[in-house]
Amino acid sequence: MADVQAIILVGGEGTRLRPLTYGTPKPMVPIAGVPFLARSMERLYEAGITDVILAAGYMPKAITDYFGNGSRLGMRVTYAIEETPLGTAGALKNVAQHVTGRFFVFNGDILTSLDLRSMMEYHESKGGSGTLHLIRVPDPSAFGCVVHDDQGAVSAFVEKPAPGAAPCNDVNAGTYLLEREVLDAIPGGRAVSIERETFPKLIASGKRLYAFVTDDYWIDLGRPENYLTAHRDVLSGLMPLLVEPGITGDGARELRDKRSIVEPVHLDAGTSIDPTATVGPNVVLGRGCWIGAGAVVRESVLWDDVRVGPQAVVEESILASGVRVGAGARIGAGSVVGHGYTVEDGLEVEEGSRLSDRS
Ligand code: GDD
Ligand code: MG
Numbered sequence: 045m046a047d048v049q050a051i052i053l054v055g056g057e058g059t060r061l062r063p064l065t066y067g068t069p070k071p072m073v074p075i076a077g078v079p080f081l082a083r084s085m086e087r088l089y090e091a092g093i094t095d096v097i098l099a100a101g102y103m104p105k106a107i108t109d110y111f112g113n114g115s116r117l118g119m120r121v122t123y124a125i126e127e128t129p130l131g132t133a134g135a136l137k138n139v140a141q142h143v144t145g146r147f148f149v150f151n152g153d154i155l156t157s158l159d160l161r162s163m164m165e166y167h168e169s170k171g172g173s174g175t176l177h178l179i180r181v182p183d184p185s186a187f188g189c190v191v192h193d194d195q196g197a198v199s200a201f202v203e204k205p206a207p208g209a210a211p212c213n214d215v216n217a218g219t220y221l222l223e224r225e226v227l228d229a230i231p232g233g234r235a236v237s238i239e240r241e242t243f244p245k246l247i248a249s250g251k252r253l254y255a256f257v258t259d260d261y262w263i264d265l266g267r268p269e270n271y272l273t274a275h276r277d278v279l280s281g282l283m284p285l286l287v288e289p290g291i292t293g294d295g296a297r298e299l300r301d302k303r304s305i306v307e308p309v310h311l312d313a314g315t316s317i318d319p320t321a322t323v324g325p326n327v328v329l330g331r332g333c334w335i336g337a338g339a340v341v342r343e344s345v346l347w348d349d350v351r352v353g354p355q356a357v358v359e360e361s362i363l364a365s366g367v368r369v370g371a372g373a374r375i376g377a378g379s380v381v382g383h384g385y386t387v388e389d390g391l392e393v394e395e396g397s398r399l400s401d402r403s
Pocket of ligand 2: 066153266
C-alpha cells in the first residue's frame, strides 16, 4: 500500500486524561512503555504505509521531537500544527496540499487490531468515496452512530446520540479510507467536524460511503478507565501487541527475584522491586521505577521514574513520570496522579482522585 497516505489526527487536548495530558500530549501517552503514536506508526509501517501526515495542535513539540522527519522509522512524516483547533475535518482540509490521492485517516487515540489491507480490499471492491471502519457496541452514546444497509451503504451519521435515541449500535471506530475528492466537501478557513458536518453532508449529496464492520479488538484510549483496560488487554494478549504475555519488557531480563511478581506484568529497563513487595497482576512499570519493601502495586500503570515507598499500596491507578508515593500511603482505585506529584507518607488517597501540582 505504498501509494496510500495516512493522516493521523492528534490535535485533541486529551482533557479526559488530565492530569496526564498536562505534561504529555495524548498521542505520546505510553502503552507498555512506548508512546502510543509510535505504536500506531509501527502498525502503519507493517501495513506498507510510510507517508504519514500528523495533524497536531496541542503540545506538538513532544511529537515533532520524537518523530522528526520519520527517517528513523523508515517513514516520511509531515506535520501540520494548528494554531487553533480546526476540528476533525478542518484538520484534513488544512493538509490538502500534501495529499496526493486516496488516504487513510486515523483518530489518534484508537488501539485496534484492524487489518488495514483488508479494509483497502473492501474499499476497492465497493468503489465509494469513502469507507468507515465500524464496530458494534452495547451503548453507542459516546460515539458516532453509522446507519447502513446490509450491503454496507451508509445512510446516516449521528454523532453522540442522546442516550436511548441511538439509531443503531454500529459506531464509527475512527479509521476512514477516503478518496481525495472528499476534501472538496470540506470548507476551508474555519473549524469543521467530520462527524457532525462532513459525513452528513456527503451522504445528503449522494456520495457513497461504505461501512466496514469488524469484530476486531478496539478501544478509545481517551479515558483513564479505558487506558487501564487497554493495558490489561495488551498484557493478557487479548490485544496482540507484546510478543509473549507473562513477564515482558527489558526489565524482565534484569529481574533477579520473581517472588514479588504476579503475572502478567511489563517491566521497563532499570526497575527495582523489593523481593517482599507485590507487583501485579496487570502492572506496567516504566523505566527506572522503584518499589519498596512490602509495597503492593496491582492493576496499575506507572510511567518512568516512579517511586512507591515501603508498605504503600497502589491499586487500579495511573501514575505519571516522577511521581513519589510515600511510605504507607494508599492510592485508591481509579486515581490518576500527574507528573512529579508527591503523595505524603501515610496519606489515604480517595478512590477516583485526580492529583497534580497544576490546579
Ligand atoms: N488535528 C486535530 N484538530 N485533531 C483533532 C481535533 C482538532 O481540532 N479535534 C480532535 N482531534 C483528534 C483527537 O486528538 C483524537 O485523536 C481524534 O481527533 C478524535 O477526537 P476525540 O476528542 O477523541 O473524539 P471522541 O473520542 O469523542 O469521538 C470520536 O471518536 C469516536 C471513536 O472513539 C468521533 O470520531 C466518534 O464518531 C467516534 O465514534
Ligand atoms: Mg477519542
